[in-house]
Each structure stands twice: as C-alpha cells, then as structure tokens.
Amino acid sequence: MTQTKTLGKRLTGTEFSHKLIIIAVLVLLVVFFYIMNPNYLSYGNIMTILLATCVNGMLALGVSFVIFTGGIDISVGAVMTFSSVMSGVALTRWGFPLPAAILFGILVGGFCGAVSGIGVTKMFLPPFIATMAMQMITKGLSLVVSNMRPIYFTSEPVYQRIATGSFLGISGFHNAIVILIAVTIIAYILFSKTLIGRYSLAIGSNEEAARLSGVNVDRWKIGIYALGGLFAGVGGLIMSSRLGSAQPQLGVGYELEAIAAAVIGGSSLSGGEGSIPGTIIGALIISSLTNGLRIMSVPTELQSAFVGIVLAFAVYFDQMRKKR
Amino acid sequence: MKRNVLVFVLVVALLTGLVAVPVMANDEKPYIAMIALGYGHQFWQAVRMGAEQAAEEFGVRITFEGPEDETMVDRQVDMLKTALANKPQAIAMAAIDTESVAGILQEAKAEGIVVVGFDAGVGDAESDAKVSTDSVEAGRLAAENAARLLNNEGKIGIIGHSQTTIDAVQRVIGFQEKIAEFPGIQIVDIQYGEGDHLRSAEIAKTMTLAHADIDLIYTSNEGSCVGAYIGLREVGKIRDIMLVGFDSSAAMKDGIRTGEIVGAITQDPVGMGYKTVEAAVKLLNGEQVDSFIDTGCYWYDASNMDADHIAPLLYD
Missing domain, CATH: 3.40.50.2300 (Response regulator)
Known part of the structure; x- marks a missing residue:
C-alpha cells in the first residue's frame, strides 16, 4: 500500500508540469488560429468546438482509465455505436419509455466493457486483442440488430434536445456541453477521490506489486473496462441525440482519436501515468486544431497530418521533460 | 485449458460453415455471386433488393455480400475467392480495388464464368459488361x-x-x-x-x-x-x-x-441490382448486351x- 501511495505522489508532481505544457499548446493553437481568423474565437465557434469535443471527450475519458492500467480499449467507437443502436431498438421496437431506453443503451456499453475486461483478466487475452474482438463483435451486432438501417428517434422530439437543446435557454450553449462538463467532473472525482483512480494507476505502474499489496487486480480491471464502456455509452447517447438517429455503421476510427486525446493529455500507453484534466485538454486540443484547420480551408488530407504531428510532439516533449 | 476450448469451438464453427456452404449451393438454378463495395449502407441493400427481384423473375439463384467497410480490399478479395469456390456461373462485382481482383477474375473468365461489373465495376479487361451510374x-x-x-x-x-x-x-x-x-x-x-x-x-x-x-x-x-x-x-x-x-x-x-x-x-440502386442480374442472365444465355449500361440519375426536390x-x- 505504502508503495502505491508514494508512487501516486511522485506522479502528481510530474503530471502538474505536463499539464502546463499541454495548456500552453492549447493556448498557442487558439492564439494562432485567432490571428489567422478572428472569427475563430467568436462565441458561436467556441460553442462549435466544445460541442465537437463532446463525443470524442467522452470516449477519451473512458479509455483513459483503461490506459492508466496499462491496457488499451480499441472498441470504444464501435461500442458507442452499438449502445446507441440498442437504445434505439429498446425505444422503437421494445416500447421502452425514453429514460429506460437511454439507461439501457448506456448499460449495454458498460456490459460490453465488462466483457472485454473478462477477456483480459480471465481469458488472458492481451487488451488489444480482447477489445479488437469486442470492436468486431459490436460492429457486426450493430448492423445485425438494426437490420443495416439507421434507427430514427423522430417520434421522440425530447431525445434530440438531450444533446442539442439549449442549456437554460442560452442560445448556442447546447446541453451536450453541460453533459460533457458533468461527466468530466464525475470522472475527475472517480480519478482523484476514489480507489478507482489510485488502483488503475497502481495496476498500470506495477501490476504485481498491486496484487501483492492486496488489490484484487482482476476485479478492478473488469470494473475499469466496464467504466470505459459506460462512458462510451454516454458518448453514444450524445451522438445519436445530435443526429436524431442511431447510425449503425458510424464510429469507425473514433477509438483512435480518443486514444490520441488521452496520450496528448499525458497518459502513457505503458500505464501508470495520466490524468483526467490532461485527457480533456487533449480532446480540446484535437477539436480546436481540427476546427481551426478547417476554418483556414486546409485540405482534409493535410489536417490529419497536422493532428499526427501535434500527437508526436506532445509525446516527444513529455519524454524530454522526463529525461531531464 | 480455457483457450483450448475456445480454439476448439472456433474450429468446429469454421468446419460446419465449410460443410454447410456447398450443401446449400447444391441447387439446379444458375448461380450468380454478387460482391458489393459495402454491405451495411442502405444503398447496397437497395441494390440487393433489385437483384433479388430479378433473380426471382429470371429463375436464378444469387448471393449478395460485401465487406463492412468500403476500404477493406483484402476482405473483398477473400469474398471473391470463396464465392468462386462455390462454382458460380457468373460473378457480379463492384471492386474496391480493380487491380487486386484482376488476376482472379481473368482466371474465372478463362473457366467460362461470366463477369459483370456493377457500380464501381471491375477492370475493363475482365468485365463482359458494366452496369453503373455515370x-x-x-x-x-x-x-x-x-x-x-x-x-x-x-x-x-x-x-x-x-x-x-x-x-x-x-x-x-x-x-x-x-x-x-x-x-x-x-x-x-x-x-x-x-x-x-x-x-x-x-x-x-x-x-x-x-x-x-x-x-x-x-x-x-x-x-x-x-x-x-x-x-x-x-x-x-x-x-x-x-x-x-x-x-x-x-x-x-x-x-x-x-x-x-x-x-x-x-x-437508381434498385434498377442497378436488377439490370446487373439481367445482364448476367442474358450473357449466360449467349445474348449480346451493351458493354456499358447506364442506370441513370435524377434530380429530386x-x-x-x-x-x-x-x-x-x-x-x-
């Protein structure tokens, strides 16, 4: 126990300076794009960037906990889609009332995560394989269950307002942004005030040590993968609410963007390192960058290259800082 | 131990699949295998609907498949090989990458299998006819x-x-x-x-x-x-x-x-599916068809x- 505690302390110290670096990166990007086009910092565009962060931010928060443990979850995009499809099925085919359908969809996400976790712990699958299997399974099931058609929520106008309605009637301030803020706070509390945060980092930095100090590693890991699935489920809710439909073939590549956000935010893919504020700033960096490049009419093929460069340098600076 | 069980289950599942497919294929009707660029999108489902309609009218049997994602070249090549193993009389294909299937299709043609391209089509050298939107x-x-x-x-x-x-x-x-x-x-x-x-x-x-x-x-x-x-x-x-x-x-x-x-x-995806099967049937019957069959497009508001x-x- 003492070992994991001191470890936690040391990490908080380095996390702090990493956060300063990425906040600086974010500020630099924003200033740069503002100089290029002052509209970039208009109220409308700030809201556009925040709304664009919602789905990726949600997935990134979920996958962060898994990455803290030294694992990876490449199924979050497909699980997100599957959750939204299952909500849609529950609502339109099984006649669930709206709140129950939403809850059901999110729980489906959590269930998928738990199954990945069981694959990792009880079936000894490497996390990449276990979650790749889950990605393929949920991708296939989304198509099968939906009969390869979008499921529309048009009969439930309330559903669309969950994400796109205005919070307290403030124009442009969509509910989805409030949900993202709320979920970020919840994730932060889970991370810093509960055992989930401490144990996920402890498992990630030294699984054997965690086990020896009495942590039921398997159980916590399954819980953490399930947590990642729940976040993906909430992501699915926001996405389908914005679209007014569950699109069974959507979500391709979303997991990589989520992992990139976590990594830019200071999570180490070898585990034991990272933070929730870091991840959310990472997600903001990606959406601010993509938004800014689009406003500058940079060709699509180059946009992806720029995000790649930022990803590489974010990790590079972090490595340099650690070496010093 | 558990892993062995899993492997065993997978192997059994695969074998059953291999046995089941030829059994199902044992049918007197001419068989046309259709392979699309994708599968999930409504567009492909509409093409499939038209194809099934034509299959019913002309008394042929069709299968319709496509990779989940319109970028999975390998998956599509595998689908083509599997389809050929079932001895179809005709192949209708929308190739993701025409080059990667050119060799296989040429061999198929040499064996007397009719090759029709639809939508994205196949290479000109391989196709007996192409049915597509311009x-x-x-x-x-x-x-x-x-x-x-x-x-x-x-x-x-x-x-x-x-x-x-x-x-x-x-x-x-x-x-x-x-x-x-x-x-x-x-x-x-x-x-x-x-x-x-x-x-x-x-x-x-x-x-x-x-x-x-x-x-x-x-x-x-x-x-x-x-x-x-x-x-x-x-x-x-x-x-x-x-x-x-x-x-x-x-x-x-x-x-x-x-x-x-x-x-x-x-x-006109339904028409595209229909005309693809129609063209394949005509070619199988030794009739002439145009090398490019435009299925048309329309403005709607x-x-x-x-x-x-x-x-x-x-x-x-």
Whole structure:
C-alpha cells in the first residue's frame, strides 16, 4: 500500500508540469488560429468546438482509465455505436419509455466493457486483442440488430434536445456541453477521490506489486473496462441525440482519436501515468486544431497530418521533460 | 485449458460453415455471386433488393455480400475467392480495388464464368459488361441544378465523402467541371468528411464561419448531406444556405420535403441490382448486351419527390 501511495505522489508532481505544457499548446493553437481568423474565437465557434469535443471527450475519458492500467480499449467507437443502436431498438421496437431506453443503451456499453475486461483478466487475452474482438463483435451486432438501417428517434422530439437543446435557454450553449462538463467532473472525482483512480494507476505502474499489496487486480480491471464502456455509452447517447438517429455503421476510427486525446493529455500507453484534466485538454486540443484547420480551408488530407504531428510532439516533449 | 476450448469451438464453427456452404449451393438454378463495395449502407441493400427481384423473375439463384467497410480490399478479395469456390456461373462485382481482383477474375473468365461489373465495376479487361451510374454525369446534374438555384451567381462549398473511391471523386469532378461553365459561381472550399455524419456536421459549421458569404453547399453522399444538414441546423443557418445532397434516406427525405435541403441527386440502386442480374442472365444465355449500361440519375426536390418516376428510387 505504502508503495502505491508514494508512487501516486511522485506522479502528481510530474503530471502538474505536463499539464502546463499541454495548456500552453492549447493556448498557442487558439492564439494562432485567432490571428489567422478572428472569427475563430467568436462565441458561436467556441460553442462549435466544445460541442465537437463532446463525443470524442467522452470516449477519451473512458479509455483513459483503461490506459492508466496499462491496457488499451480499441472498441470504444464501435461500442458507442452499438449502445446507441440498442437504445434505439429498446425505444422503437421494445416500447421502452425514453429514460429506460437511454439507461439501457448506456448499460449495454458498460456490459460490453465488462466483457472485454473478462477477456483480459480471465481469458488472458492481451487488451488489444480482447477489445479488437469486442470492436468486431459490436460492429457486426450493430448492423445485425438494426437490420443495416439507421434507427430514427423522430417520434421522440425530447431525445434530440438531450444533446442539442439549449442549456437554460442560452442560445448556442447546447446541453451536450453541460453533459460533457458533468461527466468530466464525475470522472475527475472517480480519478482523484476514489480507489478507482489510485488502483488503475497502481495496476498500470506495477501490476504485481498491486496484487501483492492486496488489490484484487482482476476485479478492478473488469470494473475499469466496464467504466470505459459506460462512458462510451454516454458518448453514444450524445451522438445519436445530435443526429436524431442511431447510425449503425458510424464510429469507425473514433477509438483512435480518443486514444490520441488521452496520450496528448499525458497518459502513457505503458500505464501508470495520466490524468483526467490532461485527457480533456487533449480532446480540446484535437477539436480546436481540427476546427481551426478547417476554418483556414486546409485540405482534409493535410489536417490529419497536422493532428499526427501535434500527437508526436506532445509525446516527444513529455519524454524530454522526463529525461531531464 | 480455457483457450483450448475456445480454439476448439472456433474450429468446429469454421468446419460446419465449410460443410454447410456447398450443401446449400447444391441447387439446379444458375448461380450468380454478387460482391458489393459495402454491405451495411442502405444503398447496397437497395441494390440487393433489385437483384433479388430479378433473380426471382429470371429463375436464378444469387448471393449478395460485401465487406463492412468500403476500404477493406483484402476482405473483398477473400469474398471473391470463396464465392468462386462455390462454382458460380457468373460473378457480379463492384471492386474496391480493380487491380487486386484482376488476376482472379481473368482466371474465372478463362473457366467460362461470366463477369459483370456493377457500380464501381471491375477492370475493363475482365468485365463482359458494366452496369453503373455515370458518376461524372451525376455530378454535372447536381451542378446544373445548383447553378439554377443560385441564378448563376454565388459561392459554393463542397463536402465530399472520399478522395480515393472513384465514383466519389467523379461526383465532385463532374460538379466542378459543370460549375466552371458559370463565371459568376465560385467554389470556395472543398473538405472531406468520410461520409461520417458527425465529421460532416463539424465541417459544415466551420465552412459557414470561414466563408460567411457562402450560398450553397454540395454534398457527395448521404452521410455528408445529413451531417451538413445537422450542422447547419445547429448554427441556425439551414434556411440561409442552400444544401444539395446525394442519394437518399429517411432523414434526407424529411429535409427535402420541408425544403431545408433544396434537392438531391438519386441514383437508381434498385434498377442497378436488377439490370446487373439481367445482364448476367442474358450473357449466360449467349445474348449480346451493351458493354456499358447506364442506370441513370435524377434530380429530386420537394416538388417531384412523390412523382411516379422518382418515388420508387428513394429509399429509407
């Protein structure tokens, strides 16, 4: 126990300076794009960037906990889609009332995560394989269950307002942004005030040590993968609410963007390192960058290259800082 | 131990599959194997519907498959090989990469199997006939209508869905070519959203910010169009900016009915499926068919979407 505690302390110290670096990166990007086009910092565009962060931010928060443990979850995009499809099925085919359908969809996400976790712990699958299997399974099931058609929520106008309605009637301030803020706070509390945060980092930095100090590693890991699935489920809710439909073939590549956000935010893919504020700033960096490049009419093929460069340098600076 | 059980189960499942397929294939009707670019999208399901309709009429048996994702070249090659193992009389294919299937198809042809390309088609050397929408022509038709709506004057943004798939590229090229004939109209931005609804929504929103004076947005498939529709609605500009789409879906039809989407191009996927099977059957019977069979494309908007010649081409 003492070992994991001191470890936690040391990490908080380095996390702090990493956060300063990425906040600086974010500020630099924003200033740069503002100089290029002052509209970039208009109220409308700030809201556009925040709304664009919602789905990726949600997935990134979920996958962060898994990455803290030294694992990876490449199924979050497909699980997100599957959750939204299952909500849609529950609502339109099984006649669930709206709140129950939403809850059901999110729980489906959590269930998928738990199954990945069981694959990792009880079936000894490497996390990449276990979650790749889950990605393929949920991708296939989304198509099968939906009969390869979008499921529309048009009969439930309330559903669309969950994400796109205005919070307290403030124009442009969509509910989805409030949900993202709320979920970020919840994730932060889970991370810093509960055992989930401490144990996920402890498992990630030294699984054997965690086990020896009495942590039921398997159980916590399954819980953490399930947590990642729940976040993906909430992501699915926001996405389908914005679209007014569950699109069974959507979500391709979303997991990589989520992992990139976590990594830019200071999570180490070898585990034991990272933070929730870091991840959310990472997600903001990606959406601010993509938004800014689009406003500058940079060709699509180059946009992806720029995000790649930022990803590489974010990790590079972090490595340099650690070496010093 | 547990892993062994899993492996065993998988092997058994695979073997049953291998045994089951030839058993099911044991049928007297001529067999046409169709392999599409994708499977999940409504467009392919509509093609499949037309193909099944023709199969019923002409008394042939068809299978219809495609990879989940329109980029999975390997998966598609495997599908083709598996299909050939079932000894079809004809193969109808929309190849993701015509080069990667050229060799296999040539061998098939040498064995007397009829090869018909549909939609994206297959290489010219391999195909006995091609059944497809002329995508350049479809892009030009969209541009003609855009120019008409703009009264030959204004600024246009384009949201495409792919920079690599040939028909996606042609839809944009055709559009640009035709627009170039109108000196008063400028294309100010082209972005690609992979046909992903959310990405296309973000692109549409930033486009309105980057080019505040944009008058019209042309989108090259259903995902781009519905995405742009959602994006423009979120920033409250759906009534200020004309949105032109491609293909159809329930969401697009709703948008077009209210006039929030000014119009779109539809292909004839059901007809494409039907004519593909028809061409294969004719070739099997030793009849002549044209080497290129255009299945056509149409402009539809609120005024004509319920007309007899358009309504059947629109799918949900």
